[in-house]
Amino acid sequence: MSMATEPDTTTAVITPQTQRRATIAGAIGTVVEWYDFGLYGTASALFLGPLFFSGASPAFAVLAAFATFAVGFAIRPLGGIILGNLGDRYGRKPVLILTVILMGSATFLVGCLPTSLQIGVGAPILLVLLRLLQGFGAGAELAGAFTFVHESSTKKRRGFTTGISAAAAGFGQFLGNLGFFILNSTLSTHDMLAWGWRIPFLASAIIVVVAILVRRKLQESPELVKLRAQARLQAAPRRLPLAEIFRNRPVAWLAGFLVPAMVGFVGYTTQTFGVSFAVNQVKVSSQVTLTALLIMGIVSTITCILFGLLADKIGPHRVLYLGAACSIIWAFPFFALLQTGNTALVIVAIVVSYSLGFSMASAAQGEFLPSLFETRYRFSGVATSREFSSAIIAGPAPFVGAALTIAAGGSPWLVSLAVILACLLTALGTFIGQRQRKLHGVE
Secondary structure: OOHHHOOOOOOOOOOHHHHHHHHHHHHHHHHHHHHHHHHHHHHHHHOHHHHHOOOOOHHHHHHHHHHHHHHHHHOHHHHHHHHHHHHHHHOHHHHHHHHHHHHHHHHHHHOOOOOHHHHOOHHHHHHHHHHHHHHHHHOOHHHHHHHHHHHOOOHHHHHHHHHHHHHHHHHHHHHHHHHHHHHHHHOOHHHHHHHHOHHHHHHHHHHHHHHHHHHHOOOOOHHHHHHHHOOOOOOHHHOOHHHHHHHHOHHHHHHHHHOOHHHHHHHHHHHHHHHHHHHHOOOOOHHHHHHHHHHHHHHHHHHHHHHHHHHHHHOHHHHHHHHHHHHHHHHHHHHHHHHHOOHHHHHHHHHHHHHHHHHHHHHHHHHHOHHHOOHHHHHHHHHHHHHHHHHHHHOOHHHHHHHHHHHOOOOOHHHHHHHHHHHHHHHHHHHHHHHHHHHOOOO
16 A cells, blocks of 8 residues: 555644654653663673673673673564554554663663672573563664654654654763763772662663653654544554565565664664773773763764754755765774774764764654654554664674674774675665655655
8 A cells, every 4th residue: 555545644633732742752762772772882891791701701701791782682673573563553652651661670670680700690691681671672662752753743844853862862872871971980990890880770760760751641643543533443453564564565674674774883883892992902991982972972962953954954865875975984984093092083983973974874764764654554664674673783783893803803994894884785775765755655
């Protein structure tokens, strides 16, 4: 069925108040997701190796910590399938409340875990189990936020409103890294490893409670309400939305899988592997990298909003192409600057990598991905395509980066090539997706 046959949803049912509330609710859940995942990424680069893999060599401990990082992404497609299905069948709102509960509880419990020195092999096992729970919830969070905000916004403002959800990712990471920065600058290394690392994880409970309170007050997506009112979803509870996607939109799903490739790979190559590389191989102070991550979070919050506005002006596909091009250009200079060990250049490398190419693609995907699918299976389409991409491309990025660097004798040039490949996959997905958008009357 062509998307052109769907009813017009950019009418009076979408009021400024509806749009504003949806934007805030979508953003606050994204803050929770990226606080959680950004927090874990930073912790895995700086602290979790010696805490949960204390008997291993330093190099293996880093790889093991990055492997647990990847585990959280491996489960995300399952979360996307199950929670996306529930979101299409029973509504966006209840699923968006459930996702923050799952993610937040897992993050809080990580802060309560005993280490391997205390309980041995049980510590990394429990860590992996909590990462699975966290990843399951995250499998539908940003996809659900993009879907809900897209359906609650007028067409001319969708780049801006979904761009705010993307910007919330940078702000969430800023909050998490701010906690580590303050603690790392005031505590000794011994105290940081003994108990200081736990505080940012435990503090996640505050953000989660706020997110739940905000999302409980939401009304359902106007677009979904209108569709249900016209009796278009009467058979939906007896169907599997994902099966319908592969019958009607297999090429769109492929595009949805490819478009986030550089977002995930560049993002985690920058903030997780790049930080580990700078600290462990170049011997940059962890305080310097934490400073870079703080600045990165603030700057990317601003640039995501600006690039969302740009997507409204020139189209999200053009912003995606620009983002891929910028990250390709920066792939080799990024590591060259890190290898100098110079404080200012290290900060420039991380901030530019995240705040230009990454932020362009991150902001534009919020409008682009939901437009690939019809309302009745949009949540499932965005969640599954994006999260399979996360599991296969984004999650393993730090592990792949570490392995490629070892294979190249300590040089990161292979990692730069992998970044370029991820950018080309995004460009290919954008090309395919834009053809789908034109074919089905979106543009």
